[in-house]
Amino acid sequence: MDPRIKSIEDQVNNFLIKTKEDLESYRLQFISKKGVVSSLFDEMKTMASEHKKQMGKSLNDLKQLAEERFKTAQEALENNASTASADVDLTLPMIPNKTGSQHPLNLTRFRIIEIFERLGFNVEDGPEIENDWHNFTALNFPENHPAREMQDTFFVEKNPDVLLRTHTSNVQIRLMKNRKPPFRAIMPGRVYRNEAISARAHCFFHQVEGLYVDKNVGFADLKQTLYHFAKEMFGKETKIRLRPSFFPFTEPSAEIDISCLICHGKGCNVCKYSGWVEIAGSGMVHPNVLRNCGIDPEEYTGFAFGMGIERITMLRYSINDLRLFSENDIRFLKQFKPVI
Numbered sequence: 001m002d003p004r005i006k007s008i009e010d011q012v013n014n015f016l017i018k019t020k021e022d023l024e025s026y027r028l029q030f031i032s033k034k035g036v037v038s039s040l041f042d043e044m045k046t047m048a049s050e051h052k053k054q055m056g057k058s059l060n061d062l063k064q065l066a067e068e069r070f071k072t073a074q075e076a077l078e079n080n081a082s083t084a085s086a087d088v089d090l091t092l093p094m095i096p097n098k099t100g101s102q103h104p105l106n107l108t109r110f111r112i113i114e115i116f117e118r119l120g121f122n123v124e125d126g127p128e129i130e131n132d133w134h135n136f137t138a139l140n141f142p143e144n145h146p147a148r149e150m151q152d153t154f155f156v157e158k159n160p161d162v163l164l165r166t167h168t169s170n171v172q173i174r175l176m177k178n179r180k181p182p183f184r185a186i187m188p189g190r191v192y193r194n195e196a197i198s199a200r201a202h203c204f205f206h207q208v209e210g211l212y213v214d215k216n217v218g219f220a221d222l223k224q225t226l227y228h229f230a231k232e233m234f235g236k237e238t239k240i241r242l243r244p245s246f247f248p249f250t251e252p253s254a255e256i257d258i259s260c261l262i263c264h265g266k267g268c269n270v271c272k273y274s275g276w277v278e279i280a281g282s283g284m285v286h287p288n289v290l291r292n293c294g295i296d297p298e299e300y301t302g303f304a305f306g307m308g309i310e311r312i313t314m315l316r317y318s319i320n321d322l323r324l325f326s327e328n329d330i331r332f333l334k335q336f337k338p339v340i
């Protein structure tokens with residue numbers, strides 16, 4: 001037998017037909033008039049007759065084999081296509097798109113807003129680039145206060161001073177100046193300080209500040225409001241402690257601590273073995289601040305507080321490094337699934 005026939009026979013048997021394109025190239029190679037089998041038939045016509053007879057038989061077998069393979073492959077492809085489309089059930093609900101997760105700082109911010117909204121506080125907003133008056137002067141900061149130095153605050157311009165706000169208290173000032181009391185508002189937002197970046201500090205972070213100004217607002221209102229907040233945020237068992245402190249814009253001022261969530265007051269490394277963790281600064285709005293905003297301190301009094309959202313989020317989710325919040329590490333972020 002002509003060795004070429006044997007070789008074509010092997011090729012026919014081994015040709016992989018998986019797609020319509022495969023089938024077509026198979027057809028061109030072995031079945032069509034220009035294919036290898038046809039050209040051997042042409043060649044045969046010129047041969048001597050005894051050769052012709054022998055070759056004719058094997059060539060006919062080859063042609064049959066090639067055609068049979070073509071038919072089976074064609075049928076298989078058609079069957080596959082029809083079963084595939086019958087498999088699709090258009091009434092099934094679609095596979096849901098993957099949803100992202102909410103940033104933990106947002107989860108905490110929303111929770112804080114939710115708690116204070118139920119106490120009648122609305123949400124106020126203000127600029128992150130601020131002039132000296134709204135960030136410092138109106139808030140009773142003395143001329144030589146260290147926050148007014150370049151080392152502590154990012155200035156955008158000097159004389160007149162424009163800066164990245166160091167706290168959200170500028171929104172308190174804008175609110176008191178532009179509207180009439182009573183006020184009950186919280187002010188979430190981003191703030192900036194010229195600090196070295198570490199596990200506990202960053203050059204930007206987020207605060208929520210609160211302000212309540214009305215006739216007869218007293219220190220007891222401040223204490224009860226923050227006590228209520230602490231229990232809502234961290235659980236019914238949470239205790240609070242007020243420590244005397246100083247801020248230029250409040251008098252008297254107090255630091256608010258909560259009982260440590262990890263050791264429940266027994267002492268651990270989170271609370272540095274004191275049993276208490278600081279969460280906010282607070283106090284009664286200084287009469288000078290009210291006066292600076294055109295409010296009569298004889299008629300109105302108020303309290304204010306400010307807390308770091310990062311700090312509260314770290315306590316809430318036991319996060320030990322503040323830098324994680326701004327590194328965009330998907331392994332960290334995807335742990336905070338949204339509650340839809």
Ligand code: PHE
Nearest residue numbers: 167169281282283304305306
């Ligand atoms: N503005 C203060 C800070 O950034 C926080 C604060 C707000 C303290 C209101 C008392 C009253 O540290």
